[in-house]
Amino acid sequence: MTQSVLELSSVDRHYVQGPNTLTILKGADFALRSGEIVALVAPSGTGKSTLLHVAGLLEYPDSGDVILNGQSCASLSDDRRTAIRRKEIGFVYQFHHLLPEFTALENVMMPQLIAGLGVAEARERASQLLAYMKIGPRAEHRPSELSGGEQQRVAIARAVANAPLVLLADEPTGNLDPATAGYVFEALEALVRHSGLAALIATHNEELASRMDRRITLVEGRVVELPR
Numbered sequence: 180m181t182q183s184v185l186e187l188s189s190v191d192r193h194y195v196q197g198p199n200t201l202t203i204l205k206g207a208d209f210a211l212r213s214g215e216i217v218a219l220v221a222p223s224g225t226g227k228s229t230l231l232h233v234a235g236l237l238e239y240p241d242s243g244d245v246i247l248n249g250q251s252c253a254s255l256s257d258d259r260r261t262a263i264r265r266k267e268i269g270f271v272y273q274f275h276h277l278l279p280e281f282t283a284l285e286n287v288m289m290p291q292l293i294a295g296l297g298v299a300e301a302r303e304r305a306s307q308l309l310a311y312m313k314i315g316p317r318a319e320h321r322p323s324e325l326s327g328g329e330q331q332r333v334a335i336a337r338a339v340a341n342a343p344l345v346l347l348a349d350e351p352t353g354n355l356d357p358a359t360a361g362y363v364f365e366a367l368e369a370l371v372r373h374s375g376l377a378a379l380i381a382t383h384n385e386e387l388a389s390r391m392d393r394r395i396t397l398v399e400g401r402v403v404e405l406p407r
C-alpha cells in the first residue's frame with residue numbers, strides 16, 4: 180500500500196466563545212496517500228475548513244497529531260511549521276487571491292522566486308504549469324482579464340508551483356458554474372495524476388466528489404469514509 184503523505188491522528192479542535200466551547204473535531208483520524216484525490220463533503224459549519232487548516236499546519240490541533248511525510252508536526256514551533264507548510268503544502272481557496280497587478284505567469288513564478296529559485300527556472304516551471312492547466316495562451320494576462328475558471332486554474336498552478344506533497348483545496352470550484360467547475364476539476368485532476376501529488380478537496384459539488392478516488396465526511400467531529 181502506498182505510504183500516507185498526510186495523517187491526522189486523534190485530532191481534537193475546539194473554539195472557545197465566551198462561556199461556550201464549540202467542539203469541531205473530536206478524535207478525527209484520516210490518512211491521505213500519495214497520488215490520490217479525496218473529496219471532503221459535509222454540510223456548512225461542520226468543520227471542513229477547520230480540518231483543512233489543521234491538516235495544512237495553519238492551526239494547531241488542541242490534541243492529537245498531524246503527521247506530514249512521516250514527521251510529527253503537532254509540537255513543532257510556529258516557525259518550523261511555517262517552513263514545512265511553505266515547502267510541502269499548497270492551498271487553493273474559493274476565491275483565487277491572485278495578485279491583481281501581476282500577470283498569470285508572474286503569479287505562478289512568485290512563490291518560486293520567494294523560495295529562492297532563479298527567474299529563468301521559475302518562468303520555465305510557471306509556463307509548464309499553466310500549459311498543464313490549459314491556460315498557456317493566457318499567461319501574460321492579469322487576473323482581471325481572465326474568466327473565473329481561468330483565475331482558479333492559475334490559483335491551482337500557483338499552489339503547486341513549489342512542488343508540494345499535498346494540495347488542500349477549500350471549495351475551489353464553489354464560485355463557478357457547473358460546466359466551468361467540471362473543466363477546472365479536470366485540469367486539477369490531470370495535474371495531480373501527473374505529479375503524484377495528493378489532494379484533499381472540500382466541495383459541495385456531489386458530481387465532482389463522485390469523480391474523486393474517495394469521499395469522506397465529518398460526523399460529530401470524526402472523519403467518516405463515505406461508500407463508493
Ligand code: ADP
Nearest residue numbers: 194196201203222223224225226227228229230
Ligand atoms: P465548514 O468549513 O464546514 O463550513 P468551519 O470549519 O468553517 O466549517 O467551521 C466550523 C464551526 O466552527 C462553525 O460553527 C464556525 O462558526 C466555527 N468556527 C470556525 N472558526 C472559528 C474560530 N476561529 N473561532 C470560533 N469559531 C470558529
